[in-house]
Amino acid sequence: GENVEQHPSTLSVQEGDSAVIKCTYSDSASNYFPWYKQELGKRPQLIIDIRSNVGEKKDQRIAVTLNKTAKHFSLHITETQPEDSAVYFCAAGGAGKSTFGDGTTLTVKP
């Protein structure tokens, strides 16, 4: 089955700086790579996703890149704000099923 590794497990940045979270996956058949933000006590919320036919996708301050050859994908958050503080999960899969990484706790210090 699919195996997803996510790094780092914790990340602390100063407000205004950029944050990068990286994930690797094992199953070359995976073709859908979503990223979720989960605030304490709340459900995971999809913030951006990318499919295997695209190398990069951007939505305002958030971007995701995908390298299918190397089987890794990354989340980039620019101009971080305190409200970006949360746990971020990457996932990899297809046909609906997704395997999640272990999560990254991002802290943005004002």
Place this chain on the structure above:
Amino acid sequence: SAVISQKPSRDICQRGTSLTIQCQVDSQVTMMFWYRQQPGQSLTLIATANQGSEATYESGFVIDKFPISRPNLTFSTLTVSNMSPEDSSIYLCSGVEANTGELFFGEGSRLTVL
């Protein structure tokens, strides 16, 4: 985008009892899943809820412990049977939105087993 309503939002249960969690989607989804998230951990897929047939379970999860129903496209239930303290967790219903293919989640059900 579609919205999933899940209930109960939380419950405290006694060891040996069973609890059923309900999940209702406000629009059609192609697939529905049940995940478990233990405190401070990631999400683990329990099973795929198949409409009108038996669910497909992931390794480590069995039907006797986690019976699942999906009588129609927008409703599913998960029962946690013969609960023990190790079953204390958040259980999340999820669906793949038909229009976008996105996987989205219900609010979750936080179960505490004493």
